[in-house]
Each structure stands twice: as C-alpha cells, then as structure tokens.
Amino acid sequence: VKFIGPYDLGVATISAPTTAADLTNAEDVTVLIENFGTEEQNDFDISYVLGGETVTELVDGPLAFGEQLSYTFNTQGDFSESGLHYLMAYTSADDDSDLTNDTAYRAVLNSDCIPLANCANGHEIKRVQLGDIDNESGCSEGGYGDYVTMSTDLEVNSMNEFTLTASYGNQFVKVWIDFNDNFVFDADEVVSFFEVADGQGGGNYTQIEDLVIPEAANLGEHLMRVKLSWIVPIDDNGACDDISQGGETEDYMVNIVQP
DSSP: OOOOOSOOEEEEEEEESOSBSSOOSSBOOEEEEEEOSSSOBOSEEEEEEETTEEEEEEEOOOBOTTOEEEEEOSSOBOOOSSEEEEEEEEEEOTTOSOGGGSEEEEEEEEOSOOOOBOOOTTOSEEEEEETTEEEEOOOOGGGEEEEEEEEEEEETTEEEEEEEEEEESSEEEEEEEOTTOSSSOOGGGEEEEEEESTTOOEEEEEEEEEEEEOTTOOOEEEEEEEEEEESSOOOTTOTTOOBSSSEEEEEEEEEEEOO
C-alpha cells in the first residue's frame, strides 16, 4: 500500500518545447504539475534547468488533490543552438512526502533535418525493437515521431537484431546512426536497410534484420533515425528528405559502448 501524504507535488511531464526545426532563444517552457497529496496546494516553487542554468518561479494555485495544472514559465528558454538540449523540471514543496515524483526530464532536438511524411492509410512504423528500445506507435503528426527519450546501449564492432513492424507491404526501410553528431545523417552512417513485404498490401508484417555497429564507431550517445518509405527506395543521403507518397520517420538515441 502506497502512503499518500498531505503534501506531495510533482511534475508529471514537460509538454513544451518539443523537437522541431529552427527553435529560437525564446521558447516557452510548459510543464504539467500534479498534486499527489491530500491537501490543496498554493504558492509553491516550480523550476526548470537548461544548460546548467536554473529558473525558479512561484505558482499561485490553487491545486486540489488529484488535479493537474499546466504551467508556462514566464522566463523562456534558449534552444537556438543546433542539437540536443536536455531539460529538467521539478517542484519544491515544504514537507513533500515523496521526492521520487517531483522531477521530469525531456530531450529536445533543434534540427533542420526533420522530414515531413504522409503516414496515413497504414503507411506508418508500427513498432521498433532494438536492445532496450521497444516502441509501439501509430502515425505521428506530420509523419515524424520524436522518441529521443528512448535509448539503448550497443557495443562497437557488433551485429544487432533490429525488428520493425509495418502495417503495409512494399515498404523500404533505412536506419542511420549519427556517429559524428552533425545532425545530418551521412551515407556512411547507414547501419541497416531492407524492404518489408515485397508485393504485399495492407496487413501486419514484422521483419528482423541485422544492424551493424562498425569497429571505428565513436563512443557515446548518438541519434538514430529510422525511415520508412512506401514503394520508393530511400537514398543513402535521404534521411532529411520529405516523403510524399507514404511513409514515416522516427528518431531514437543509442549509446555506443565498449564490449
């Protein structure tokens, strides 16, 4: 049985900003605050940390037991530099009975390399499985799925099982890992490519393929892009291209480690 104290606030999620192209130095930071305690809360601190800088503001409330409140900070965040930005937000309440639910995290990518696609009518990535990543999803808005909060460790010089499920045949798939972290996805960063259900129409098709991490791969965290295109093969340099005929793009993180 979980003890519920009278004072227990936390950040349920960070809802803004999200991954996008051309983020600015004045982006709204919005969080969803939840009252997990039994007492109504008023006049409590909420903070976010970005680039080593902490912003703290006062929330007036009231926030009743079990209720959630969307709060946008008056102080905007600087996400203008290209690349990944790690954002943390947390509440500060006197006598908080459970500190484990105070904090939420979000990785926000600012990149010009975010393609649009038409993933309606079944032309979406239904599931991606690789190591610790196991993501079931539907058609993302604009045909781009931001899953950079999902990550797995992969060893250098390794062969890994990459599993993709699609709901339509004749789907070409290509996977890149941005080993040099330039957010472009170069041709020599392709780690897997294949076709799902050649000659088939609608259905449920799962395919397991090799994903190769080269011996010279840079250690550390890198973006992984999975791209699906109906009928039209994907060019090795096409990670940033829009897909008009049908398809979807999803981004994840991988952490390259020594064996």
